Amino acid sequence: NAGVMQNPRHLVRRRGQEARLRCSPMKGHSHVYWYRQLPEEGLKFMVYLQKENIIDESGMPKERFSAEFPKEGPSILRIQQVVRGDSAAYFCASSLGVTSTDTQYFGPGTRLTVL
Amino acid sequence: AQSVTQLGSHVSVSEGALVLLRCNYSSSVPPYLFWYVQYPNQGLQLLLKYTSAATLVKGINGFEAEFKKSETSFHLTKPSAHMSDAAEYFCAVSDASGGSYIPTFGRGTSLIVHP
Numbered sequence: 001n002a003g004v005m006q007n008p009r010h011l012v013r014r015r016g017q018e019a020r021l022r023c024s025p026m027k028g029h030s031h032v033y034w035y036r037q038l039p040e041e042g043l044k045f046m047v048y049l050q051k052e053n054i055i056d057e058s059g060m061p062k063e064r065f066s067a068e069f070p071k072e073g074p075s076i077l078r079i080q081q082v083v084r085g086d087s088a089a090y091f092c093a094s095s096l097g098v099t100s101t102d103t104q105y106f107g108p109g110t111r112l113t114v115l
Numbered sequence: 116a117q118s119v120t121q122l123g124s125h126v127s128v129s130e131g132a133l134v135l136l137r138c139n140y141s142s143s144v145p146p147y148l149f150w151y152v153q154y155p156n157q158g159l160q161l162l163l164k165y166t167s168a169a170t171l172v173k174g175i176n177g178f179e180a181e182f183k184k185s186e187t188s189f190h191l192t193k194p195s196a197h198m199s200d201a202a203e204y205f206c207a208v209s210d211a212s213g214g215s216y217i218p219t220f221g222r223g224t225s226l227i228v229h230p
Binding site for chain 1: 119124151156157158159160161164166205216217218219220221222223
């Protein structure tokens with residue numbers, strides 16, 4: 001039973017380019033979460049999605065960032081016109097449900113470097 | 116609103132010594148508490164979680180944590196440190212006050228183990 005998969009593991013972009021980060025949840029999980037980790041900081045929640053729906057995007061920057069979780073295929077976090085401040089590790093997590101006892105399982109992350 | 120404070124960004128111990136990583140939380144409703152471990156260039160792994168059952172929670176790799184409501188603490192301990200315990204440790208809290216159980220993470224504590 002494969003865990004949460006993320007690709008690419010490392011991504012380098014120049015300022016102004018687009019970054020696309022992919023996340024495949026654990027088998028059977030329909031809840032996906034994206035977090036951003038900056039150096040020397042903890043994880044900051046960005047967005048929570050279920051299949052075809054954004055449930056909570058309160059942590060998502062208002063501009064340039066978007067996320068989707070289509071009926072088929074992985075969840076995508078898209079960053080348009082990247083800037084140096086977007087350089088960070090982006091983690092995806094998935095869970096079976098959203099009750100108090102449900103555990104989030106994390107992927108290995110995508111490390112984005114903006115030159 | 117929920118928040119987590121991890122005291123000490125770095126903790127250094129000798130191999131075989133007691134490990135104590137501190138975590139204090141703030142929550143307006145009964146919380147659920149977690150400790151995660153992150154090894155270099157990897158995602159987060161769940162060590163243990165408290166979900167209102169026994170206040171002393173045992174996790175993987177010999178770690179345990181005790182929920183103390185009066186002190187709003189959930190400190191992580193291990194009797195004897197091993198070199199392989201060197202990693203970043205994150206405490207997290209979740210509750211239903213925001214309508215879902217999305218956890219809030221602390222800034223992390225880096226555990227350094229000396230031979």
